[in-house]
Amino acid sequence: MFVFAAHHLSSNIAAQRFKGLLKYLDPAKYRVFVFAREPAAEMTADTAPSNADIQLYPLPGHCVGSESSAAASLLTLAAAFMRPLPFLLANGRAGTHPWLVQALAEADRLCSEKLAAGESCVVIGTYSPVDALIAAACLASRHRIGCLQDFRDGLVFEPLGKPGRLRAWMRQLIEQRVVETADLITSVSHPLVDDFRRRYPNKVTAMLPNGYDPADFASLGADFAGDSRAAAILARHVPAGALLIGHFGRIGASDGSASKSLDYLVDTLNDSTETAANKHVMFVGELTASELASLERARFSFSVLGQVERALALHLMKCCDKLLLLTGSRISCATGKLFEYLATGADIVCISGVRNEATAILAETGAGQTLLTGEGSPGGGALRAALSPSFADAHRDIAAYSKVVQADRLDHWISKMVQP
Template sequence: MNKINLFVFAAHHSSNNIAAQRFKGLLKYLDPAKYRVFVFTREPASGVPAAAAPLHADAEVFPLAGYCVGSESSTPSSLLTLLAAFIRPLPFMLANGEASANAWFVQALAKADRLCREKLAAGEQCVAIGTYSPIDALIAAASLASRHRIGCLQDFRDGLVFEPLGRPGWLRHALRKLIERRVVAASRLITSVSLPLVDDFRQRYPDKTAEILPNGYDPADFAALGNDSSSEKQAAAIVAKYVPAGAMLIGHFGRIGASDGSASKSLDYFIDVLNDSVEASANKHVMFVGELTPSERASIERATFSVSVLEPVERKLALQLMKRCDKLLLLTGSRASCATGKLFEYLAAGADVVCITGVHNAATAILAETGAGQALLTGEATAGSEALRKALSPSGGRAQRDISAYSKIAQAGMLDNWISRMVLV
């Protein structure tokens, strides 16, 4: 049986951040007898170790140099990428030119185009997959799909125009809408992380199929923790150093306002409530692990309870620390579509999740659905010191947990079904 070739444009794949885990975990559970996977990603930054290659038995990863649209790219480089969304042949025409030497998506398309031609000539099926962000990956997938008239899946992990992402301004918002329309036009399937985002795509693009592909956890990552004595010892040493004997450990991992500025208000609320309630904060230690903004560090410095702040740590160590927490803290803001990647690792780690949030959102819906925790709204009178005290109590209202729908194994089955239908069209 001829294989289905997947050309996956995933700029973050070689990094160790949470965005990289979204498709990395899915791809490795696809049937190697059915799929051949080509991943086009960016080279890791200088001095940053590359993440491990995927475990899919028939996968090849191409780490490529070059800039993507964003704060690090020059204006001409960004304009070239955005122009390619409207002039599909442009990146192929510029593949060997000096002007495009620093454009990541041009390098990725040059390799993908050659491989795609080979596989199509051999009578095999091909599908292009783009994973946002950055926008370059979606444009590359649309370009390859349009050139060879193959199936295309565009994955909008964080959406693009549904909520205010990126720099504000009417011109940028209008440009995001135009770019989104162009990359969606080449797709047969749109996926995103939460129902509010998917409903928005369905409303604005009624002729396209849109499905929820939530973030998730990889069971293998947690199964491997017991065999990693090095990170296990590191985690034990950190807990011994920072956490007072007998104290309940409440952990927060990753970014807060750097991902969603409105979530910083939930941090302020959490600090203020614990400061004001001796009973709620008694015998508790809160550990923040990850990237924090200067204002968030200033908020934490106001804490009158036991607290520690650690710089970002290697992912295995972060998971080991999560496993040692009695409670896991999730801080979200005013974004209705929020289903941050850390939530799913929280689910797998096993501790009850306490979510402080500005609104009920996708994350709070998942907590209610799975029975893995509870949410406290910053704007409700009930979300005060008494509610937080109960949420942080040892029992915490633990319910029956069912997180199976968020396993990468289950989600890979969904992806397989979608792709199989796509190549039969």
């Protein structure tokens, strides 16, 4: 199995999507090659122990996006329409190539070897960035092997990229090209899956939601150093006896409309001293300049810790009485942090502009409740009730979002691709 997952070695929550799934595949059945980008110099790659035979290829080079030059981006996008192109370029100086070319050079060599040895091969591309989808399409086309194209985010439906007619047109063309080679399209939320089924009725599309890895949370109990660090942070930032409400990860940096939900939270707590009394809101992760400015208006107890390594974030998450989810106007939103929230067992409070995939999951699992910013005025009793220590749902069921369960589903799909 060849997996193009550019974020695999990053600290981004996106990295957890396939990192957790692949390690639960049967090592007697699967040999897995993962092509990722090299982690930034200040990061250390998180390569958790795995039962599967997994080989990682951390490769340099830019991907399509704000960091990439126009020339590099055009070459990668052109490869969606001229699939032999990156293979023709692979013989030049490797250090000067975009990530796509370097990843395909390694994958092409390995795939040729495995096919010559009589092994069955499949390829997976996971968006974003779009480079991974293009790489998977190129490899599948070259070797005529099974292909799964995974859309963690919407490329056409509720896209995360910059707006504009030309960009929208290009996204649609590129999506059509990468989907053309796919035996299976997977996506994370019902709105995205429904959209793919409507626009590509001749393709098989299935739901592969994000999830949590039980092993991540099982290991926390033996991490005494992490416990001590988390306790020291809480002692420094959280008033004694306060109900701790934690928000982890990004807000508007991922979805600009979600910042409005932060404004709603600030206004509501400012307008109701009763609701804010004896509570502390802790933000762990990257906030935008406008979000920090919004918090400067806060008249309640809060702290901003900035980014921390994932293991420490999980320790802090486990210490929270409530976990805060802020979403905006995207109905397909099923942000990765939600599933780690589910695994902690704490009650989740979601403030959202619309009812979306995340709010549906909370209702389905009994793991929390939702407040819509358009319903009621700030200072109302809804937030006060949601933040009540007594709120709980006796029918909590999160089993469907375990990576162990999802790996079985992935195994079933892959097996159908290679077995007539």
